[in-house]
Amino acid sequence: MNDGFISCAAYSAAVKVADCKFNMESIKEGIAKAGEQHLSLLVLPELVITGYTCGDLFLQRTLQREARNAVAEVAAYSASYDLVVVFGAPLVFFGHLYNCGVVVHKGKILGIVPKKNIPNYQEYYERRWFSTPDEKTREVELGGQRCLFGTHLLFACANVPEFVLGVEICEDLWVPLSPSTGLALAGATVIANCSASDELVGKKQYRRNLVSSQSAKLICSYIYSDAGYGESSTDLVFCGHNLIYENGILLGEQFNSNGELLITQIDTGKLALERMRVNTFDQGSGEYIFVPFTLEETKTILTRFVDPSPFVPSDPAMREIRCEKIMTLQSLGLKKRLEHTMCKNVVIGLSGGLDSTLALLVCVEAFDSLKLDRKGIQAITMPCFGTTRRTKSNAVVLARELGVSLTTIPISKAVLQHFKDIGHDGKTLDVTYENCQARERTQVLMDFANKCNGMVVGTGDLSELALGWATYNGDHMSMYGVNCSVPKTLVRHLVSFVAMKSEDRLKKVLLDVVATPVSPELLPSTSEGTISQVTEDIVGPYELHDFFLYQIVRWGSSPRKVYRLAIAAFGEKYERTVIKKWLFTFYRRFFSQQFKRSCLPDGPKVGSVTLSPRGDWRMPSDASVALWKTELDLLS
Known part of the structure; x- marks a missing residue:
């Protein structure tokens, strides 16, 4: 539960229709399993105490009585576990029968939430048995305990303030205005x-879409626990389709569990931070009652997938779609700028490296879109002390194959x-030695652009900007x-994406660019003529x-949390000391x-x-790193 992580589970308990004792034991089994896994939240299906498919048996006093007793016993059983449990039960209050979600923690019934939207169409006949609750929150008694009953209850963890639990039941999700x-x-x-x-046929995907969309627009985690094995198959089949989403992203799915x-x-x-960022998420609407509970302080073991390449989809098909979209956006941005300036020439420093290759490909796409002659793309190679034969050759072949100047x-x-002129000996390989070359190249590009009435297209990527x-x-x-x-890890895939669609000679050179070590080539090459200055050896x-x-930027994570996530993502590839260093x-x-x-x-x-x-x-240039450094120093 540290760093805001909460271990949770959905569980489709096996049931026997109208057998409360069997169902109660099945729920207890789930609670025990969750307790052994040190989970903090367990969600079970609707009416799991009796089974959803009891029909007119819901109006039998015997079933109502035994359901109530079973709820009390489940609550008592939960006393041995530091676990919030949410499960469904039919309960009678104020002379009406309600389809309820019961929330218990460590032997205490925290509250009871009745289903607000009662379906009565197609295969559903719930209004035959269950009443619609009003908006009032009232106190009720169950199993010798007093607790709150109503649709406006929130269950708030006192020592993890970002963890606030809300409960709704089945159809509540499917209506236009969900609780x-x-x-x-x-x-x-x-x-x-x-x-x-x-x-039903097709319902599985619709259910996914519904839960995904709800979790995304509400910036929340959504745990959907579905009825499964043991429900009556007289007219329907239940398959226990459990889903857990977080802000629109699927964290887990289960079918016939x-x-x-x-x-x-x-x-x-992460969810709390995103709500702070999205200021159109107007919190504080309506009158809700917060029911507090406290979880024991434990370290949450991460089993969820932590993507080591968050900018690059792992699925090849999705990656191809992402690459095509990004190149389209890049070229559209440049196209607009060319139209606005009525410019028919662009100047680009072509090194034969990844970034300049991608920028050149974008220029080609923009020019083709505008039906401009590719000869208006002025590729300039500026060899100096660190230029290698490999990169120089690749630059020449690229320009020739793409038909640019x-x-x-x-x-x-x-x-x-x-x-x-500045009194440098030309032998000391310091930052002056390197930057003089970089600035000379920029001067050449700018002046060449003036000469041909063109604009200089920059090649630097997002990762370089982040590191300076x-x-x-x-x-x-x-x-x-x-x-x-465009981050560096994605640049490589973008160039590969174009390579895979290209003719043989262009494809060959593009793939060689992808295989070339990233380098600014500002230090002399080796005696063998290979790159001596490999960027990743220097900055990581x-x-x-x-x-x-x-x-850090997308989710505002602290150094401790970033380090923890990095270990989860890269722990088998990098030692902890290496991750901390970089x-x-x-x-x-x-x-x-x-x-x-x-x-x-x-830039776009x-x-x-x-x-x-x-x-x-937006960040001040003289902001202090002291707080972040102090937290980093405490990591082990």
């Missing part, structure tokens, strides 16, 4: 749904003259940066930095290099994370 909407607006971050949804728990961890901290402008003499791995007023500057919101693996970037590097550089991001050129936003000072990220 969960009001519950979420009032503060619920987790919705439990006790359901008995029979299975055979008595197994569907276990995951929900991140209430290519100009080679060696800059060694100009840089050596600049060294002489760019020369200020060098490759940091352009007239339009098409890669500015981009797959780690992109992971850190996503967790996480420290990320924070140090992210804070110290903000001044470069404060004056970025325009293509994903949920961007660092534009005019868009999603």
